[in-house]
Amino acid sequence: MDNACAAGIPEADEQVTAEYSFRLSPYLRGLLRDRPADDPLSRQFIPDRRELEAGLHESPDPIGDESFSPVRGIVHRYPDRVLLKVTHLCPVYCRFCFRRDMVGSNGMALHPEEIDAMLDYVARQPQIWEAILTGGDPLSLSGRRLGEILRRLSSIEHLEILRIHSRVPIVDPAAVNESRLAALRQDKPLYFVVHVNHADELTEPVVGALRAIAETGAVMLSQTVLLKGVNDDVAVLERLLRRLVRLKVRPYYLHHPDLARGTAHFRVPIEVGQELVRSLRGKVSGLCQPTYVLDIPGGHGKVPVGPAYIGDRTDGGLREVADHRGHWHCYPE
Numbered sequence: 148m149d150n151a152c153a154a155g156i157p158e159a160d161e162q163v164t165a166e167y168s169f170r171l172s173p174y175l176r177g178l179l180r181d182r183p184a185d186d187p188l189s190r191q192f193i194p195d196r197r198e199l200e201a202g203l204h205e206s207p208d209p210i211g212d213e214s215f216s217p218v219r220g221i222v223h224r225y226p227d228r229v230l231l232k233v234t235h236l237c238p239v240y241c242r243f244c245f246r247r248d249m250v251g252s253n254g255m256a257l258h259p260e261e262i263d264a265m266l267d268y269v270a271r272q273p274q275i276w277e278a279i280l281t282g283g284d285p286l287s288l289s290g291r292r293l294g295e296i297l298r299r300l301s302s303i304e305h306l307e308i309l310r311i312h313s314r315v316p317i318v319d320p321a322a323v324n325e326s327r328l329a330a331l332r333q334d335k336p337l338y339f340v341v342h343v344n345h346a347d348e349l350t351e352p353v354v355g356a357l358r359a360i361a362e363t364g365a366v367m368l369s370q371t372v373l374l375k376g377v378n379d380d381v382a383v384l385e386r387l388l389r390r391l392v393r394l395k396v397r398p399y400y401l402h403h404p405d406l407a408r409g410t411a412h413f414r415v416p417i418e419v420g421q422e423l424v425r426s427l428r429g430k431v432s433g434l435c436q437p438t439y440v441l442d443i444p445g446g447h448g449k450v451p452v453g454p455a456y457i458g459d460r461t462d463g464g465l466r467e468v469a470d471h472r473g474h475w476h477c478y479p480e
């Protein structure tokens with residue numbers, strides 16, 4: 148485990164780091180240097196004593212992955228797509244991570260035979276249309292191993308779409324090297340979903356890494372976790388979403404935070420998220436609008452939880468529809 152005693156970065160709390168992995172890439176260490184503890188970037192990566200407070204409904208498996216895991220490393224919740232947790236490692240551990248009890252030192256390494264078993268599972272299930280590499284962070288694998296997994300998936304005839312969810316371009320842009328880029332060049336369509344939460348994460352090296360990934364031919368999408376004190380503000384979200392679209396990254400999901408252990412200090416009420424989404428709808432291009440989703444505990448999957456725009460049917464057979472200001476109008480159905 149890395150040591151956080153570098154100049155300008157507060158010493159990590161040992162009790163917290165005994166419970167949850169802590170790590171900073173050299174790049175992130177530089178970026179966080181001299182930022183205050185309540186800065187939107189510091190909050191995401193520097194351990195906090197509040198992580199030791201386990202809330203009533205919090206869980207080591209907040210979205211119920213376990214009950215949908217037919218083979219170790221696979222989560223198969225929806226018929227047409229599977230998650231492949233190809234590694235339990237990340238270059239940096241986000242303090243709000245929904246898999247914090249399964250990643251880093253809390254996770255277990257997969258043996259090569261277990262990767263084989265995961266790929267066999269995909270090959271044997273003809274209804275699987277899409278494979279989603281996740282983890283941990285798939286880009287913490289070497290380019291050679293990542294390339295081998297993607298090639299083997301590509302060769303499965305019924306599998307048509309490859310998807311990768313990663314935070315590496317944001318937290319360790321130097322790791323987006325030629326060998327990993329080569330791994331991403333596949334014949335089948337590859338969607339690259341980058342996890343990014345604040346415009347300050349989009350520094351020059353990060354922009355370079357995102358461009359390089361786009362140049363492999365990957366379709367670029369983003370996912371953002373709504374986090375108290377980080378991005379629970381309409382101006383902050385607007386700046387992030389506009390930057391992303393300018394970088395040719397299409398915002399995909401805005402996640403309501405999951406009930407991971409020791410993350411209550413990051414959560415806002417759903418009403419706050421809905422109001423943010425409603426104001427974005429009125430202010431910002433449709434290209435910049437992510438879908439606000441919640442993953443229902445127990446493995447029931449993700450659903451949109453944005454504000455309801457459709458109301459009841461009136462006596463006269465009209466339907467009530469709300470605009471982005473929350474004003475109601477009639478739609479004759």
Ligand SMILES: *Cc1c(COP(=O)(O)O)cnc(C)c1O
Pocket residue numbers: 222223224225228229230279449
């Ligand atoms: C989030 C998730 C997916 C991907 O869902 P999309 O809505 O297609 O982005 C797939 N499988 C599992 C188990 C998931 O949790």
Ligand code: SF4
Pocket residue numbers: 236237239240241243244245246247250282283284313314342
């Ligand atoms: S990069 Fe993703 S998996 Fe890794 S610690 Fe952050 S949120 Fe968790």
